[in-house]
Amino acid sequence: MEQKIRVGISSCLLGNPVRYDGGHKHDRYFTDILADYFHFVAVCPEVECGLPVPRETMRLTGDPENPKLLTSRSSIDHTDRMLRFCAEKVRQLENENLCAFIFKKDSPSSGLHRVKVYGESGQAQKIGRGLFAAALVNRFPLLPVEEEGRLHDANLRENFIERIFCYNRWKIFLRENPDYKKLIDFHTRHKLQLLAHSPKHTSKMGKLVAAGKTLPGEELLENYELNLMEALALKATVKKNVNVLYHLAGHFKKLITGDEKAELIELIDNYAHHLAPLVVPLTLVSHYVRKHEVSYLQNQTYLEPHPAELMLRNHV
DSSP states (O other), X not given: OOSOXXXXXXXXXXXXXXXXXXXXXXOHIIIIIGGGTEEEEEEOHHHHTTOOSSOOOEEEESOTTSOEEEETTTOOBOHHHHHHHHHHHHHHHTTTTOSOEEEOTTOTTTOOXXXXXXXXXXXXXXXXXXXXHXXXXXXXXXXXXXXXXXXXXXXXXXXXXXXXXXXXXXXXXXXXXXXXXXXXXXXXXXXXXXXXXXXXXXXXXXHHHHTGGGSOHHXXXXXXXXXXXXXXXXXXXXXXXXXXXXXXXXXXXXTSOHHHHHHXXXXXXXXXXXXXXXXXXXXXXXXXXXXXXXXXXXXXXXXXXXXXXXXXXXXX
């Protein structure tokens, strides 16, 4: 890559000592591995809105759809302060060209899922979302977002990082004076990748592109982007990947021997029955694509949606 992809992240995950107790939650997967590909834009809502380090812990209270942010012991209300910061920060982030955001789980400002919200009785329910996370998702509804804790799951990690690289390709596409012909090329290159996530969206997007000349250019691109990110947000399951693998195998039926076909089908079946990771059949497919110079497949992003060095498909 000529430039690293810009990704927002909760500052404490990079090892910055900004937490309430002066500590951090350094995750070396981000700084030691993903930092080779991503330029991280760190955000700590508590510190950036003017709260000190160390500081009293805070929690969400009241209506889960419109919670208050109070200190845990003294019940000081920091809601307005935080909401003002959030409104200003998301405006600033419009200029950062972010392709994703990684949040700190359970945080009353940055938690994305199942953040505790305390009712009048003092009982907590895990049904909330941090104030900054909510503001960012509301402002950038198509932006890939995730919590650091969920990224320990191999399938969620692969899906999230795949979305980041695709969103970056889309943004590059938009910057390079896109026209109808270029959109057809973009869709063609991503067709099998989309099929692995959502056959329904793939069909819908194909019809959208086919009718593209009848739509205003801006409307066409907006609709395509919406469907692109909706499709990729759906996980690529084993069943859907097997469907794509058989599509790939069909391109070789006149190019490889009977024994080679049998070997490829065996590897696909092994993957289908969870006896091998996805990288195993894909390695052989990629070999045949290079050997026989299958031009249509050479351009398919499905074969390398993210750098092979990340080894994400070794675990799914």
